[in-house]
Amino acid sequence: MSSPHHPRFRAFTPRDLDGLLRRVSLTDVDRLALRAVATVLPFRTNAYVVDELIDWSAVPDDPVFRLTFPQAGMLPAPDLRRMTGLLAADAPRAEIQRAAHAIRMKLNPHPSGQLDANVPVHEGHRLTGLQHKYPETVLLFPRQGQTCHAYCTYCFRWPQFVGEAELRIATDDIATTSAYLRAHPEVTSALITGGDPLVMSTEVLRRYVEPLLEIDTVRSIRVGTKSLAFWPYRFTADRDADDLLRLFEQVVASGRHLALMAHFTHPRELAPPVVREAVRRVRDTGAVIRCQGPLVAGINDSADAWAELWETTTTLGAVPYYQFVERDTGPQGYFGVPLVRAHEIFRDAYARVSGLARTVRGPVMSAMPGKVCVDGVAEVAGEKVFVLHLIQARNPALVDRPFFAAYDEGATWFSDLKPAFGASAFLPGLEVG
Numbered sequence: 001m002s003s004p005h006h007p008r009f010r011a012f013t014p015r016d017l018d019g020l021l022r023r024v025s026l027t028d029v030d031r032l033a034l035r036a037v038a039t040v041l042p043f044r045t046n047a048y049v050v051d052e053l054i055d056w057s058a059v060p061d062d063p064v065f066r067l068t069f070p071q072a073g074m075l076p077a078p079d080l081r082r083m084t085g086l087l088a089a090d091a092p093r094a095e096i097q098r099a100a101h102a103i104r105m106k107l108n109p110h111p112s113g114q115l116d117a118n119v120p121v122h123e124g125h126r127l128t129g130l131q132h133k134y135p136e137t138v139l140l141f142p143r144q145g146q147t148c149h150a151y152c153t154y155c156f157r158w159p160q161f162v163g164e165a166e167l168r169i170a171t172d173d174i175a176t177t178s179a180y181l182r183a184h185p186e187v188t189s190a191l192i193t194g195g196d197p198l199v200m201s202t203e204v205l206r207r208y209v210e211p212l213l214e215i216d217t218v219r220s221i222r223v224g225t226k227s228l229a230f231w232p233y234r235f236t237a238d239r240d241a242d243d244l245l246r247l248f249e250q251v252v253a254s255g256r257h258l259a260l261m262a263h264f265t266h267p268r269e270l271a272p273p274v275v276r277e278a279v280r281r282v283r284d285t286g287a288v289i290r291c292q293g294p295l296v297a298g299i300n301d302s303a304d305a306w307a308e309l310w311e312t313t314t315t316l317g318a319v320p321y322y323q324f325v326e327r328d329t330g331p332q333g334y335f336g337v338p339l340v341r342a343h344e345i346f347r348d349a350y351a352r353v354s355g356l357a358r359t360v361r362g363p364v365m366s367a368m369p370g371k372v373c374v375d376g377v378a379e380v381a382g383e384k385v386f387v388l389h390l391i392q393a394r395n396p397a398l399v400d401r402p403f404f405a406a407y408d409e410g411a412t413w414f415s416d417l418k419p420a421f422g423a424s425a426f427l428p429g430l431e432v433g
Contacts, residue, residue: 009233024059040103045069063300071298120138138184138189138191140190146194147194153335158329191221193261225262228262267308267312289318303344311352322371328367340409346362369430375387380404387404388402405426
C-alpha cells in the first residue's frame with residue numbers, strides 16, 4: 001500500500017508542463033519554446049523523477065532535467081519557429097497536429113530498417129509487433145506496454161509515444177507470436193520491450209511471459225526497462241510488486257536465463273535508497289540485471305559520469321553491458337556526441353574502473369548492419385582511421401571481424417563514415433543502409 005515512504009505513482013504530461021516549469025525562472029519565450037518541443041516530441045514524467053532526482057536549483061543544466069524535460073534545441077530552428085508561432089497564435093488544434101506530423105516525418109522516426117527489414121513474416125502475414133533483426137533474437141512489443149513511467153528526451157523509440165498509429169510498433173497477438181517462435185527454432189532469446197513492459201500489471205505481463213516458457217528453444221528472456229531508474233517502487237511497493245518478483249522466480253525456475261535490461265543514464269538515478277532495495281529484490285529472484293544506456297550530450301558526456309555509473313552498478317551486483325551512441329533519429333542533432341569524443345569518454349571511463357566493471361562494450365551504434373563498436377582511432381598504412389567491429393550483425397558471418405573507416409572528427413553515426421584506404425565497402429556484404 002502507498003505511504004509517505006512509498007508514494008503513489010503520479011504522471012505529468014504536456015498539460016502539466018507550464019506548471020512544472022514555474023519551479024524555475026524562465027521567460028515566457030523560453031516556456032513557449034519548451035511547449036513547442038513537447039507538441040512534436042513526447043513528454044511524460046512523474047512525481048518521483050521531479051521530486052527525488054532533479055536538482056531544481058541547478059536547472060536548466062541539471063542532467064536529469066535535461067534527461068526528462070524538453071529542450072529548445074531538440075528541434076531544428078526553423079521547425080521550432082513554426083511551432084512556437086502556431087502556439088502563440090492559438091492556431092486550431094488540427095493545424096498544430098499537421099505541422100507536428102510534418103516535422104516528425106523529417107526526424108527519421110524508424111531508423112535501421114525497423115518497419116521493413118526487421119519485421120518478420122509468418123504464414124504470409126507481417127507481424128508488425130515483432131522485430132527480428134538477428135537470427136537468435138526476437139523483440140516483442142506488448143501493446144499494453146508501449147508507454148513509460150517517464151520519457152527520456154533522447155529516446156530513439158519516441159514514435160511509440162506521439163499518438164500516431166502508423167508509427168507505432170505493438171502487438172497483443174500472443175498466439176501468433178508463439179507460433180512464429182515455434183516455427184523458428186534458431187530464436188533462443190526473446191526480448192520484451194517497449195516503451196517499458198513494466199508499466200503493465202504483473203497479470204498482463206504474465207500473459208506474454210508464460211507462453212514463452214512453453215517454447216523449449218527459447219532459452220533466455222529479457223525485459224527492457226527504465227523502471228529501476230524512474231519508478232523503483234515497481235519492485236518494492238506497488239500493489240503487485242511481490243507478484244512481479246514471483247513471476248521472475250518462475251522464469252528462473254524454468255531453467256531459463258532472465259535478464260532485466262536496465263536503462264541507466266546518469267549515476268544520480270542510482271542514489272535513492274529505494275533503488276538499492278529494488279535492485280536487491282530483483283537479484284534475489286535469480287534474475288540478472290544488465291545495465292545499458294546511451295552517451296548523450298549535456299547529460300552524461302563525461303568519463304566521470306560513466307566511471308561512477310559502472311562502478312556503482314557493479315557494486316550493487318548489476319552488470320555493465322552497453323554504452324550506446326545516440327541513434328540517428330529524433331533529436332540526435334542536439335544530443336549526439338561525435339564518435340571521436342565518444343570513444344575518448346568510453347576509454348577514459350573504462351580505464352578507471354575495476355575488471356569486474358569491464359564487461360561493458362562501447363561506444364556501440366545499433367545501425368542497419370548490426371551493433372557496430374568503435375574500438376578506437378589508429379594510424380594504419382599512413383592513414384588515420386577508425387577501428388571498428390560488429391558485436392552483433394544481421395549476417396552472422398560479419399560478427400567480430402575488424403574493419404576500418406576513414407577518420408572523420410565530425411562523424412556522429414555509422415552512415416557518416418566512409419571506408420578507409422579508398423575501398424568501395426567496409427566488408428563484403430556489409431551494408432550501411
